[in-house]
Amino acid sequence: MTNPSPYQRDRELEIPLAILRLSSALFLAVWAFDKILNNQHAIKTVSKFYVSVDSTSIILALGVVQLIVVLAFATGLFKTISYGAVFLMHAVSTVASYQLYMTPLARPNILFWAAIPVLAGLLLLFTLRHRDNFLTMGK
Numbered sequence: 001m002t003n004p005s006p007y008q009r010d011r012e013l014e015i016p017l018a019i020l021r022l023s024s025a026l027f028l029a030v031w032a033f034d035k036i037l038n039n040q041h042a043i044k045t046v047s048k049f050y051v052s053v054d055s056t057s058i059i060l061a062l063g064v065v066q067l068i069v070v071l072a073f074a075t076g077l078f079k080t081i082s083y084g085a086v087f088l089m090h091a092v093s094t095v096a097s098y099q100l101y102m103t104p105l106a107r108p109n110i111l112f113w114a115a116i117p118v119l120a121g122l123l124l125l126f127t128l129r130h131r132d133n134f135l136t137m138g139k
Contacts, residue, residue, distance in 0.1 A: 076136025
C-alpha cells in the first residue's frame with residue numbers, strides 16, 4: 001500500500017472543506033435573505049430572540065451586512081475575519097435559542113438542534129481556514 005502524496009492529502013481535505021463552506025453559506029444566506037426580503041418575519045424573529053426591533057431599515061441593514069459577510073465566507077475572502085464572523089453570528093444565534101434546546105421534542109424545537117452541528121462545522125472551518133483553498137478567491 002502506498003502513502004498518498006501531500007497533494008492528494010490536501011485535496012482529500014480541501015474538497016470536503018469546500019463542500020462544508022458552501023453548504024453552510026447557503027444555510028446562512030437564507031437568514032440574510034429573510035431580513036432583506038421578508039422584513040416582518042425577521043423583525044418578529046429578532047424581537048423574540050434578541051432585542052425588540054420595529055424598524056425595517058435596521059433589519060434590512062443587518063441583512064445586507066450579513067449577506068456581505070456570508071458572500072466573503074463563501075468565496076474564501078478575508079478568511080480569518082469572514083470565517084470568524086459567520087461562526088460568531090451563528091454562535092450568538094444558537095445561544096439565543098438555548099431555551100428551545102431544553103425541550104427538544106416539543107414542536108418545532110427539534111429543528112433548532114440542527115444549529116449544533118452547523119456550529120461545529122463552522123468551528124472546524126475556522127480552525128482549518130488555512131487548509132480550505134478549493135474554490136476560494138482568498139489565500
